[in-house]
Amino acid sequence: MAETPAAQTGQALLFLTDEQLRKGIEAMFFAYRGFTADPDRILSDKGYGRAHHRAIHFIHRSPATTVNNLLSILGVTKQSLNRVLRTLIEDGLVQSRVGREDKRERHLVLTEAGAALERALSDAQRDRMRAAYRAAGPVAVAGFRQVLEAMMDQDMRRHYEALKDRSA
């Protein structure tokens, strides 16, 4: 676009032009495809989908989490989640334990087989992430995380922060 009147906006804010923003949008789109590609391949071999991956990931991250907690992290309906959980439980990857304090709640944990699949999936995903991190360098990685965190919804940032604190 043309020169803006205020001098301070002339150089400093060029990274906020529509053009730059559009590049960022497209980068998110293409990168997310790469981000999910490797786990997707592993999953489809076993007859699972991305929804199973998400459930396994967050059960691993928060062992003995309740169904409700998982629901609010994943942002889907309980019917959707239940369908996925049922197959994981039937297949012996996840164990559902009745709560001790509150017996209405179910606490979800990975079985050994579930943990093995989790490892395979996150190894694949981390390999790509590691390659990208290494290629970009630590300064870029810090910026990457900053922008992503600023892009989240409030609720999602809450969940993200809660997970971050767990094993820091």
Add this chain to the structure above:
Amino acid sequence: MAETPAAQTGQALLFLTDEQLRKGIEAMFFAYRGFTADPDRILSDKGYGRAHHRAIHFIHRSPATTVNNLLSILGVTKQSLNRVLRTLIEDGLVQSRVGREDKRERHLVLTEAGAALERALSDAQRDRMRAAYRAAGPVAVAGFRQVLEAMMDQDMRRHYEALKDRSA
């Protein structure tokens, strides 16, 4: 993890720990939700989905693109794309023109109504991206883009670069 023997890896490579990578993975997951949330709201009001958004976005970016080109950018089957394109054409948002050189090809362009929807969608998405960029600052944004680009598949990077060059 414990101290690694080599001194050079002690400090410099801490950003490559599994912990850091996992945080990056979760940041991508939560941020992508935010990234698509605003357009999704606009679309569902009109009875469209994310697939329509993607088609509209890339037709806008590459006016008069062919169906085949769009297919390779989006990475879906022609049946999937065709279902979406058919509704967009029926609803008068996209126009399909027989190619001049090669009459087998169809060149896709947005109508005025299609361009209006594209504007609404990308305004919403850019608003969030702009807020995130502004909050994180130009250095972070450069890193953000670097990491995303390193995360793409080869094919996707090719398409991304091609689009980048268009109006640079």
Add this chain to the structure above:
DNA sequence: CTTGGAGTGTCAACAAGGCTGACATATCTT
């Protein structure tokens, strides 16, 4: 102790948007 509400599971039905396979049509290339 009863009752209301919360947490959970489940059934049924539906839609979007992926996929495969098969086939038709028009057009270009050889």
Add this chain to the structure above:
DNA sequence: AAGATATGTCAGCCTTGTTGACACTCCAAG
């Protein structure tokens, strides 16, 4: 004339999201 290419379309399947309805268990407040 034959084969390859670009596109469209029909039919059917899968995953994963949705709503709505209903049952059950359990906790807590009255």
